[in-house]
Amino acid sequence: MKAWLNHLISLACVAGALGSSAYAFETEAQxxxxxxxxxxxxxxxxxxxxxxxxxxxxxxxxxxxxxxxxxxxxxxxxxxxxxxxxxxxxxxxxxxxxxxxxxxxxxxxxxxxxxxxxxxxxxxxxxxxxxxxxxxxxxxxxxxxxxxxxxxxxxxxxxxxxxxxxxxxxxxxxxxxxxxxxxxxxxxxxxxxxxxxxxxxxxxxxxxxxxxxxxxxxxxxxxxxxxxxxxxxxxxxxxxxxxxxxxxxxxxxxxxxxxxxxxxxxxxxxxQFAERDVISAGTRVAEADVWMGESPIVGLTVAEDVSLLVPIRADDKIEAEVVYTGPIEAPINAGDQLAEMVVQLDGLPEKRLPLVAESDVLRGGFTTRLRTAALVLWQKYGPQGDDAAEGA
Structure with a gap:
């Protein structure tokens, strides 16, 4: 069963003297x-x-x-x-x-x-x-x-x-x-x-x-x-x-x-705002669960270097949320877009950045399928046999 999965992460901004939230501009224009x-x-x-x-x-x-x-x-x-x-x-x-x-x-x-x-x-x-x-x-x-x-x-x-x-x-x-x-x-x-x-x-x-x-x-x-x-x-x-x-x-x-x-x-x-380098291309920022793959997880990264415009007085950590529908079924190719990173800064609209697979994940062979089938049965029916009886 796939579901929307959210992960909170922190992104370190590059150097800067940082403090409270952004200064809001009050314009006299209509x-x-x-x-x-x-x-x-x-x-x-x-x-x-x-x-x-x-x-x-x-x-x-x-x-x-x-x-x-x-x-x-x-x-x-x-x-x-x-x-x-x-x-x-x-x-x-x-x-x-x-x-x-x-x-x-x-x-x-x-x-x-x-x-x-x-x-x-x-x-x-x-x-x-x-x-x-x-x-x-x-x-x-x-x-x-x-x-x-x-x-x-x-x-x-x-x-x-x-x-x-x-x-x-x-x-x-x-x-x-x-x-x-x-x-x-x-x-x-x-x-x-x-x-x-x-x-x-x-x-x-x-x-x-x-x-x-x-x-x-x-x-x-x-x-x-x-x-x-x-x-x-x-x-x-x-x-x-x-x-x-x-x-x-x-x-x-x-x-x-x-x-x-x-x-x-x-x-x-x-x-009041400055552009900050936040993530370099290829840097793993999160992991996603994989279904029926040779690996149970895949790293998530950005395809290109990411810079964000941030308030000068923003905190030196940016809280971001990684959202994807998972687990993600194998096979997965490096560069496939699998998730989004949602960044919210005080006083600015949210920024949604695509996250891609860090590497290939091949579909698992017989052993993987057998292990997956056993896991599905265990999740559906729970422990069986003597162990179940002893626990009764």
């Missing part, structure tokens, strides 16, 4: 999401799954799809695109395009990233839309968002212009930022540009509004947003040493509050 990009650890989630008006932060989805189209060969970085009447008519943040322009795709991308150009967003959208309309592209945006796991996002336009039903969650924006950084490393440096004076026509509006880029905190992206309905928001990322943090905030009242909250979050994320 909703927020902070992700350690390096380890995939969610550090903060406040109303993170609520669908909210994203303002210009939703332009990141337009950019993602444009980057995909370039990578797939459906759009060329040097291609020039016409500007429609609809695109030129957009208000708000702008590249000041008109219908006589034909604009290089690269300039449009920079116009969206640095200048937050609504007109540039629409030009790209119309070029990539199956029916040549912004609304058609918005439907594609929603479909692609679902495929990327962004289940709280719904798009009605390419720019984030206020509209009923145009919504994203802060978690979805975090997922999107993570994908932009991971999937398009050649394009990502565009997000760090602080100025883009397109064609000399926007000298007074050529600076990137992203305040974190000039704070000296390692920030290199991504996008601000603001409407009266949404308040002030920002999708940001910063890299210090080998670690990168992604953060998303929205619903702040002023530009100053957005800047201050961004700096506080970045400082907190880097100062």
């Amino acid at each position: 909703a927020a999401y902070v992700l350690d990009h390096t380890t995939g650890t969610v550090l903060l989630a406040k109303n993170a799954q609520d669908p909210l008006p994203p303002a210009s932060m939703s332009k990141l989805m337009t950019l993602y799809m444009a980057f995909e189209a370039i990578a797939d060969g459906h759009l060329d970085i040097d291609e020039t695109l016409a500007v429609s009447t609809e695109a030129a008519a957009y208000g708000g943040s702008s590249m000041f395009l008109d219908t006589t322009d034909r604009v290089r795709v690269e300039d449009l991308l920079r116009g969206v990233i640095v200048l937050s150009g609504n007109d540039a967003s629409v030009v790209l959208a119309e070029a990539l839309s199956p029916d040549g309309t912004e609304s058609g592209f918005a439907r594609l945006m929603t479909e692609r968002a679902r495929e990327l796991g962004m289940n709280s996002s719904n798009f009605t336009n390419a720019s984030g212009w206020p509209a009923a039903g145009h919504r994203m969650s802060m978690e979805d924006l975090g997922i999107l930022a993570n994908r932009l950084i991971t999937d398009f490393p050649t394009f990502y440096p565009l997000f760090a540009e602080t100025e883009f004076a397109f064609d000399g026509r926007v000298p007074s509006n050529s600076r990137n509004r992203n305040p974190v880029l000039t704070m000296g905190i390692g920030a290199d992206g991504l996008k601000t947003g603001h409407t009266q309905e949404a308040g002030y928001g920002l999708v940001g990322s910063a890299k210090q040493g080998d670690r990168r943090v992604i953060f998303v905030i929205t619903g702040l009242d002023t530009v100053a509050e957005r800047s201050q909250e961004s700096r506080k979050i970045v400082d907190w994320a880097f100062r």
Whole structure:
């Protein structure tokens, strides 16, 4: 009979001055999401799954799809695109395009990233839309968002212009930022540009509004947003040493509050958490019972070195639980995933790590089967014969 088996183990962290539990960050934002990009650890989630008006932060989805189209060969970085009447008519943040322009795709991308150009967003959208309309592209945006796991996002336009039903969650924006950084490393440096004076026509509006880029905190992206309905928001990322943090905030009242909250979050994320080497590949961390094997147990290990993000003030021992359904029937091959190690750190979501067989365990021969059969009979019927009689 197989059953879920749990084993508690302790994992020693590498050196560090360690103490009490993690310091919890209290953000003034209406909703927020902070992700350690390096380890995939969610550090903060406040109303993170609520669908909210994203303002210009939703332009990141337009950019993602444009980057995909370039990578797939459906759009060329040097291609020039016409500007429609609809695109030129957009208000708000702008590249000041008109219908006589034909604009290089690269300039449009920079116009969206640095200048937050609504007109540039629409030009790209119309070029990539199956029916040549912004609304058609918005439907594609929603479909692609679902495929990327962004289940709280719904798009009605390419720019984030206020509209009923145009919504994203802060978690979805975090997922999107993570994908932009991971999937398009050649394009990502565009997000760090602080100025883009397109064609000399926007000298007074050529600076990137992203305040974190000039704070000296390692920030290199991504996008601000603001409407009266949404308040002030920002999708940001910063890299210090080998670690990168992604953060998303929205619903702040002023530009100053957005800047201050961004700096506080970045400082907190880097100062209060550290990456620790926990287990080396091949190190036995537990054993699992084996059924009908040449050996009654098999060692469990990790296939790759494991590092965990832990609070700076965490205890120097991490309690973890190994969970598997056992006993595990032979034959077993080295590297087969047999169990999971569940790590729970104060203030952080649990981390589940796959554990694999340390070595092969062959199926036992006649003697093993005979011994197993005897064990089953003993467990079912108990001791028999003279011994049983004497014990009566």
